[in-house]
Amino acid sequence: MKCxxxxxxxxxxxxxxxxxxxxxxxxxxxxxxxxxxRIMRAEYEARIADLEARLDAAEAAAAxxxxxxxxxxxxxxxxxVARDSSFNPAIGVTFQGQAWSYDxxxxxxxxxxxxxxxxxxxxxxxxxxxxxxxxxxxxVDDKFTAMLNVPIVIEDGEVAVELxxxxxETLSLPGGLAIRxxxxxxxxxxxxxxxxxSWDFADQPLAYQVFLGNSxxxxxxxxxxxxxxxxxxxxxxxxxxxxxYPAGGAANSGIGSKTLSLKTGGDxxxxxxxxxxxxxxxxxxxxxxxGSEDDPLLFTGQTDLFIADFVWKxxxxxxxxxxxxxxxxxxxxxxxDGAYTLPGDRENPWDYDQSGWYALAVYQPxxxxxxxxxxxHLSGDTPDNxxxxxxxxxxxxxxVRYSVMVDWSNSEFSRFRFQYNHDKASxxxxxxxGLQYVFSIGAHGAHSF
Amino acid sequence: MKKIRISILFLIVFxxxxxxxxxxxxxxxxxxxxxxxxxxxxxxxxxxxTHALQDPHYVEARPSLxxxxxKADLVVCSGAQxxxxxxxxxxxxANNPGVLPGKDGFLxxxxxxxxxxxxxxxxxxxxxxxxxxxxxxxxxxHNIALVARALGERMALLDPDNxxxxxxxxxxxxxxxxxxxxxxEKRAHSLAGKRVVCHHKSWLxxxxxxxLEEVATLEPVPGIPPTASHxxxxxxxxxxxxxxxxxxxxxxxxxxxxxxxxESRAGIPAVxxxxxxxxxxxxxxxxxLFEDILDRLLEVTGGTxx
Numbered sequence: 001m002k003c004x005x006x007x008x009x010x011x012x013x014x015x016x017x018x019x020x021x022x023x024x025x026x027x028x029x030x031x032x033x034x035x036x037x038r039i040m041r042a043e044y045e046a047r048i049a050d051l052e053a054r055l056d057a058a059e060a061a062a063a064x065x066x067x068x069x070x071x072x073x074x075x076x077x078x079x080x081v082a083r084d085s086s087f088n089p090a091i092g093v094t095f096q097g098q099a100w101s102y103d104x105x106x107x108x109x110x111x112x113x114x115x116x117x118x119x120x121x122x123x124x125x126x127x128x129x130x131x132x133x134x135x136x137x138x139x140v141d142d143k144f145t146a147m148l149n150v151p152i153v154i155e156d157g158e159v160a161v162e163l164x165x166x167x168x169e170t171l172s173l174p175g176g177l178a179i180r181x182x183x184x185x186x187x188x189x190x191x192x193x194x195x196x197x198s199w200d201f202a203d204q205p206l207a208y209q210v211f212l213g214n215s216x217x218x219x220x221x222x223x224x225x226x227x228x229x230x231x232x233x234x235x236x237x238x239x240x241x242x243x244x245y246p247a248g249g250a251a252n253s254g255i256g257s258k259t260l261s262l263k264t265g266g267d268x269x270x271x272x273x274x275x276x277x278x279x280x281x282x283x284x285x286x287x288x289x290x291g292s293e294d295d296p297l298l299f300t301g302q303t304d305l306f307i308a309d310f311v312w313k314x315x316x317x318x319x320x321x322x323x324x325x326x327x328x329x330x331x332x333x334x335x336x337d338g339a340y341t342l343p344g345d346r347e348n349p350w351d352y353d354q355s356g357w358y359a360l361a362v363y364q365p366x367x368x369x370x371x372x373x374x375x376x377h378l379s380g381d382t383p384d385n386x387x388x389x390x391x392x393x394x395x396x397x398x399x400v401r402y403s404v405m406v407d408w409s410n411s412e413f414s415r416f417r418f419q420y421n422h423d424k425a426s427x428x429x430x431x432x433x434g435l436q437y438v439f440s441i442g443a444h445g446a447h448s449f
Numbered sequence: 450m451k452k453i454r455i456s457i458l459f460l461i462v463f464x465x466x467x468x469x470x471x472x473x474x475x476x477x478x479x480x481x482x483x484x485x486x487x488x489x490x491x492x493x494x495x496x497x498x499t500h501a502l503q504d505p506h507y508v509e510a511r512p513s514l515x516x517x518x519x520k521a522d523l524v525v526c527s528g529a530q531x532x533x534x535x536x537x538x539x540x541x542x543a544n545n546p547g548v549l550p551g552k553d554g555f556l557x558x559x560x561x562x563x564x565x566x567x568x569x570x571x572x573x574x575x576x577x578x579x580x581x582x583x584x585x586x587x588x589x590x591h592n593i594a595l596v597a598r599a600l601g602e603r604m605a606l607l608d609p610d611n612x613x614x615x616x617x618x619x620x621x622x623x624x625x626x627x628x629x630x631x632x633x634e635k636r637a638h639s640l641a642g643k644r645v646v647c648h649h650k651s652w653l654x655x656x657x658x659x660x661l662e663e664v665a666t667l668e669p670v671p672g673i674p675p676t677a678s679h680x681x682x683x684x685x686x687x688x689x690x691x692x693x694x695x696x697x698x699x700x701x702x703x704x705x706x707x708x709x710x711x712e713s714r715a716g717i718p719a720v721x722x723x724x725x726x727x728x729x730x731x732x733x734x735x736x737x738l739f740e741d742i743l744d745r746l747l748e749v750t751g752g753t754x755x
Contacts, residue, residue, distance in 0.1 A: 142551075145541075172546040176519055226519050226544045232512030234542075265512025270500060273511045313509065318500070319702050321507040367674045367704075411673060412534070413573060441573075446538035449510050 089138035089148075090443035094197045096130035098123050098436045104428055111210065111425045113394030114354065114378050115291035118213020118245035120204065122432065129154055130436070131196055133164075137445065143172045149195075164217060180222040185215055187224070187236045188259050188279035189330055190309035192216055198447055200326075200362050201405050202419045202436045206376040207332045207356030211305055213245035213290075216281065218257065232265045232275075246281070246303050246334075248288025257283035265449070274312045275449055281305040285338065291391050301338010301350070307331070311449070322367060329359040342390055350392070354380030360403075368409055376401040378425065399425030413440050472608045475517050475548070477526035477536060478505050480587040481558060481596070483726040483735050485525065488601050488618040492611050498532075498539075501727030504702045505531055506577075506672075510538035518543035521554070522607050525600060528557030529564060531584035553606055559584055561599040562592040565653050577672025587725060588655035590630050590739055597622055629736055637743055643750050646687070646717065648675075648699035648708060651724055655742070664694050667707045675707035684714050691716030695750045700724040720749040 100106070106122035123130065131151035139145045149165035167182030185193035191208060192215050204214045220240035227233040242248070242256015250256050259282070265275030283303045289296035308331045315324035333355040341347050360374035378399040387393040401424060407417035414437075421432040474495040476482040482497040489495070498514050499505045505527070518524060518539045526532050540549060548554035564582030571580045586592045601619030605612035641660040645652070648667045656663050665686060669679040687693025697708045697719040705719075712719040722742050723732040731741040 169541075171549060173544065174546070176544045178544045224544065226515070226542070228520055229516060232516040234515075263512070267511060267513045270503075273509065273513065275512050315509075317502045317702070318508065319503055320509060321504055322702075322704060411573070411577065446510060446534050446536070448538055448542070449512055 087138070089136040089146075090445075092133075092135045092440055092442040092444050094133040094135075094195075094438065094440040096132065096197060096436070096438050097128070098130050098202060098434060099127045100125055100435075101433045102430055103432075104426065104430045109426055109430075110291065110391060111206070111378065111399050112396075112427060113380060113392060114206075114210040114356075114399060114425075115297055115391050116209050116213070117211070117290045118216075120209035120214045123203070123434070131162075133195065133197065135165075135443075135445070137443075139171065140168060143170060144168050145171055151196075176226040176228060178224045178226075180224070181220070183217060183219045184222060185217050186238060186240065186259050186281065187222060188216065188261050188281050188305075189307040189332070190275070190277060190311055190328065191330065193448075197438045197440065200328075200360060200370075200372055201374055201403055202417060202434050203421075205330070205356075205358035205360075205374070206378055206399065206401055206425055207330065207358055210354075210356060210378060211246060211332050211334050216244065216246065218242065218244050218247065220255075232263070234263045236261050236263075242284055245288060245290065246305065247283035247285055248299070249284075249286030251284035251286045256285070257281060270318045271316055272312065272314050273449070274310070276311075277307070277309045279307045279309075281307075287341075295343050297343075297391060298341040299336065299338055299350070300341075301336060303334060303336050305332060305334040307333075313449075320364075324364045326362045327359070328361075329357065331355065331357040340390075340392065348386055348390075350383070352381040352383055354378070370407050370409075372403075372405045372407075374403040374405075376403070376425070395427065397424075401425050413444065414438075472604060472611075473520055473522045474604075475521035475524045477524075477532050478587070478725055479727050480593070480725045480735065480738070481525040481527075481600070483738075484593065484597055484600060484622075485523075485604070487622045487735065488597060488615060489604055490614070490618055492608070492614060493604070498535075501723060501725045501732070502701050504700075506534065508532075508535045510535040510542070514539050515542045518548065519545050521545065521548055523554050523556065523603060524548040525556045525558060527559050527584045527586060529559040529581040529584035529586075530579045531559075553603060556600060556603050558592075558596045558599075559586045562586050562589075562595050565657055566650065574670075576668070576670030583650060583653045585651045585724070586654055588652055589658040590626065590633065591658065592654060593735060594623055594626055594630075597626070625736075629739070633739055633743055636747070640743075640746055640750065643696065643746075644694040646683070646694045646697045646708075646711065648697075648703040651700055652698055652722070655722075659746075667697075667699075667711070674704070680707060680710060683711060687711075687715045687717065689715055693717060696720050696746065698722055701728050718749045720745050722746070 100123050102122065102125055106125050109122050110116065131153045133149060133151045135149045137145070137147040146168045147165055151162050151164050153160050153162055163183060165184050167180050167184045169180040170178050173179065187193060191204065192212060208214060218240040220238055222236060222238045224234060224236040238259040239255055240247070240257045241250050241254055242252065243250045247257040259279060261277060261279035263275060263277040265273065267273045285299050285301060285303060288299045290299065291297045311326065311328045313324065313326045316322070333353065335353045337351045339347050339349045356378040358374060358376045360372060362370055362372035364370040380394065382394060383392060402422040403419060405417055405419040407415055409415040417436040419434040419436065423430040423432055471494040472489060472492060474485045474493050476485060476495060476497045478499055479497045479501050482495045485493050485495045496517055499508055526536060546552070550557070564586070566583035568578055568580065571578050597619055601615050605615040637659050642662060644662045644664045645656065646665045646667065647663055650666060650671055655661065665683050667675040667680070669676055693715055694717050697711055697717050699705070699708050699719070699721055701721055701723065708719040711717065722745055723729040723738055726732055726734060726738050729741050732738040
């Protein structure tokens with residue numbers, strides 16, 4: 001300690017005197033002085049660091065011997081000279097690939113009466129890479145935390161970087177409040193804010209593909225309030241730009257959509273837990289595209305989407321690692337009131353209701369293996385005859401799809417999946433076989449319920 | 450007017466739940482709940498996220514846990530990434546700034562003890578690694594004493610009106626605890642040097658305390674369930690005559706299959722040890738937890754036990 005003080009004093013005096021005479025000193029001398037100061041500073045910094053490290057080691061050894069573990073391995077001591085990398089965010093990468101086989105050409109896939117939105121649609125036939133997600137997250141300071149999620153995707157053979165999530169969130173608001181701002185998955189339904197890698201099936205339910213374009217992501221503000229009740233009760237409200245399906249065109253001067261949601265849930269004994277949610281999405285759309293990418297439908301008007309979701313999970317004694325079962329179902333209902341511009345620039349007013357539901361069950365009888373089944377169903381008003389021969393006119397029975405899957409996970413970080421879809425939603429029944437892998441390295445954030 | 454009525458309704462519905470002078474403690478594991486109750490006596494209202502028959506590494510961030518963290522004054526967890534799969538989610542969803550890591554309302558128990566098993570290199574090829582060391586610190590009663598001191602101080606800090614009571618509670622507990630440790634260490638004398646096979650590296654601190662020697666684990670690498678090929682290589686290593694080790698240890702929530710298979714082939718007795726309070730019928734508090742562990746270990750290794 002004495003040594004450190006003396007060094008600091010000497011250095012301080014040196015700096016002071018050099019500053020005092022700096023004005024008069026010729027330029028060359030000044031540079032020499034600067035260099036000397038730099039060397040001295042480096043020297044005493046190194047010595048201080050060394051001393052502190054020794055002090056830390058001595059303290060740790062003393063503490064260790066007190067509880068009879070002096071000989072055992074110590075926790076890593078922090079290096080006293082901070083390096084830039086010590087504040088690096090938690091970084092993770094998820095690798096995902098797939099192989100699909102179809103009876104019908106997936107490029108022509110469409111569901112009569114229910115045009116797909118956003119990024120929805122079957123994966124490419126044959127071998128392909130699904131999105132490669134890069135995530136980074138860290139606390140900004142004592143009041144904010146931030147998260148970035150950048151999937152790298154391949155679109156028509158071209159590598160493209162997308163921005164899926166880029167948000168900051170408050171950490172220190174009182175009363176159970178939190179505000180998130182930036183780009184995020186809207187807090188509606190159960191599946192909407194789940195990442196691709198945490199889905200139980202390789203694709204989203206048809207209702208999500210049609211009504212939300214797989215998942216509704218947008219830019220804006222999210223307010224969440226968790227009630228101080230004994231049971232779980234959370235409210236959230238969002239205002240969003242409205243630039244992405246099912247909104248579009250950033251209508252309303254750039255506040256094109258709003259959401260409200262309520263979630264509740266609890267446990268039944270040690271082995272059962274459940275969650276139930278209700279949510280609403282109101283979106284204004286201006287020239288919103290859906291359906292075929294080459295010849296899209298354009299919708300201008302108001303979309304109201306209501307979602308009810310329910311999840312029930314069972315694991316003996318709450319030990320999901322050995323054995324667990326999950327049942328999940330959601331019902332989505334929407335009204336769209338506005339007008340579609342049909343190919344050939346024909347505008348046709350539209351005010352109809354459509355709905356869809358899915359139910360799935362996943363069972364893990366023993367570690368590593370999971371088996372799942374899912375049913376999808378869509379239905380809706382039949383529009384008037386002016387819609388015949390357009391993609392918005394349903395043909396035949398209500399669209400349904402049956403899926404089964406089995407997946408195998410070597411660890412929490414690696415998974416292979418086989419999936420079969422018996423898809424009767426398109427015009428001709430399609431038998432779809434898929435293989436998928438999901439691997440993650442680096443930091444892996446905890447999953448929500 | 451309507452707005453006012455609604456807010457009054459809100460107050461009526463939600464205020465009573467916030468009332469009450471108790472210190473609300475949320476613990477990740479039952480041992481810290483037991484410890485908080487020993488120190489706080491009637492002044493704390495403690496709940497644990499997990500129970501003794503649950504593996505605290507694999508728990509879902511359930512809605513009920515989120516609402517419990519929301520209302521907690523103090524969160525006590527083992528830490529060292531034991532709860533990495535769910536605690537961060539609970540903390541981020543609970544919107545409770547007082548219990549975030551770094552605040553007085555968050556106590557990471559493993560941060561006040563000397564952690565064992567800190568790896569030199571961290572690579573997931575070696576299994577589910579804990580870069581900050583083995584998190585199962587509660588298995589050495591000396592660690593419990595260190596955590597008790599830290600926990601008592603936190604409770605006094607968060608509930609200053611009762612600070613003297615928490616200090617007294619801590620001192621009284623530590624006095625009884627020191628006596629108990631002395632008794633256990635006397636009883637456990639014959640266990641020193643015994644060789645054990647463990648299902649998972651849950652017992653590192655127990656081994657360190659009792660000077661047991663861990664000769665193998667049933668998991669090929671931490672977090673990967675036992676495989677047939679690994680078990681048969683263990684059988685080769687240990688031999689079939691029962692001389693390879695003195696006991697095969699597992700926690701109540703770990704599958705019995707692997708240890709029973711090895712028990713029948715290698716002739717080494719398998720034993721279930723409570724990993725925390727409530728892990729066996731006898732382990733009803735921290736004292737009986739260690740009492741029961743010693744009873745079971747001494748019985749299976751043929752020690753006298755008294």
